[in-house]
Amino acid sequence: MAGKTLYDKLWDDHVVHTEDDGSCLIYIDRQLLHEVTSPQAFDGLRLSGRQPWRIARNLAVADHNVPTTDRDKGIADPVSRLQVETLENNCKEYGITEFDMADIRQGIVHVIGPEQGATLPGMTIVCGDSHTSTHGASAALAFGIGTSEVEHALATQCLVQKKAKNMLIRVNGKTGPGVTAKDIVLSIIGQIGTAGGNGYTIEFGGDAIWSLSMEGRMTVCNMAIEAGARAGLIAVDDITIDYYQGRPYAPKGDDWNMAVRYWQNLRSDSYSGDLFDKVIDIDAAGIKPQVSWGTSPEMVVAVDANVPDPAQEADPVKRQSIERALQYMGLQAGQKITDIKLDKVFIGSCTNSRIEDLRAAAAVIKGRKKAASVKQVLIVPGSGLIKQQAEAEGLDKIFTAADFEWRDPGCSMCLAMNADRLEAGEHCASTSNRNFEGRQGYGGRTHLVSPAMAAAAAIAGHFVNIAEDVA
């Protein structure tokens, strides 16, 4: 049957111009800016004497470098401070709205966009950050770009793009106990690999996806990039529309009604698979709580499994990768995942720092304390408003009673550009998105997990099969 995928619809709606070779000038509805990937873009504008095309379509926030404690003292590291100040100065110079560190709305760029309704269904959204894919949870075409493209989007409100191919990942059925959106997406990456989505836009569908909350959908789309896809998508339904109603930047009155009518069409015309270049089916009931053991997000297994043995791998390039990863991670082939001891735990990042994530972590603690062997547990909410909400629900009291540290919002230990980091050799249960070498600190060893798993590991001091022991 003829028809369009959700990606086809979003793409077609934003084409400004098509070149002979098929590359297109695509209109950008929203650009999000942060301090790390924007300074050189603003410099470029100044050098060429260009002005932003549509200033109000940009929204800025500092998140990567900001401290998560003692905000009133400012930023201690002078290099970080200069970068944050540079963003402030650039925003002032060009009249771009910025949520600064003192603003309750400040937070991780991919958390505050949907929270404010600054990113909406049907939009094209870009940011100089690969986790821009997060916003695809709202049926927006959202992808990460480099700094040259940040400057291009500032100057033209457009980008030159070639259309990607369509992939559908259907997660059918219902997930079991202890299995969250994070486990679904880690399991997908484990199956298709970190290059599995290269050249594709992935639409996630199936009952297990459509029954997720917006927070869970954002977790899934956030990690589309870890599967190699620049953009992930999930169709609009009532959950999407309910989420946006009343958000500060969302349309109001007649505009709201008109927007809702438009948004309701933001789904693929068929999910039988015929419209897609590639379809992958996954049985939700087969997914268990996941833990990454290596230095790539595809190096992930179920919590009740063992660390893999490179001798069992036939492909020499993969075998070498496994050997290298085991050496870096200080793990033995065949070791039980539940025997891995943790030094630190990090609950936060654009993957898992929303209110639902904090509730899930708090629910696991149930009045217990962190294990004595765990040196530090950081809880870093995704935004000032999430922090406020969590405190209104008393979650902060549950965390601090467990000897977890309750911090201010930012990217924090996901990539350790601020003071929050691992020391060499430390194992960390982390709700973030990347377990690359050195990502959370020089020599640090990251295990990617869900918030419930991270909290359970903090209490036990090692990974726990939360499907059995907690549920």
Place this chain on the structure above:
Amino acid sequence: MKAFTTLTALVAPLDRANIDTDAIIPKQFLKSIRRAGFGPYLFDEWRYLDRGEPEMDCTNRPLNKDFVLNQAKYQGAQILLTRENFGCGSSREHAPWALEDYGFRAIIAPSFADIFFNNCFKNGILPIVLPAETVDQLFKEVVDGYQLTIDLQAQTITTPSGQNIGFTVDENRRFRLMNGLDDIALSLQHADKIKTYETERAKRAPWLFKDA
């Protein structure tokens, strides 16, 4: 941006798959607000034995002698030969900036991560995709002084034995790279089309145009 036409240069083989942009340029160096000067920190955690910090003078840092770029025979290499999914992870353009600042003008691999691939073209670096078997063959051939000639116009690589290997690059990207053209200036040639689009779209989605 430097134009890329032809290049005859030494090849450095980096035999790893899935090299991520955190490895290409670790995050502490991303605090710089400049575009230049990342070359000394390229592959910092693999290249040096100590822990790199921004603005560090690298001339006396202890080198990891086993790392390929530290070997005498690969000094001056401008072509990087590597494995699949090169440049995965973060969108940081600091990765191609660091590669370019170090001196690399071309990267050959069986596949690249999409964002990194795109960023290369904005910085005068040519990423070339070749079949895994051909990449394997090149890895086997690389010896002291092994040079390749890359001709972007003809879309060919010539090996020292005279073998010609073809590759393809999108016409639009090839044109821009060969001429070192500024993307923004080219896009702004369509300014009228952008304005027309905005007018049309504002009728369909007025809520997106209530701000300006």
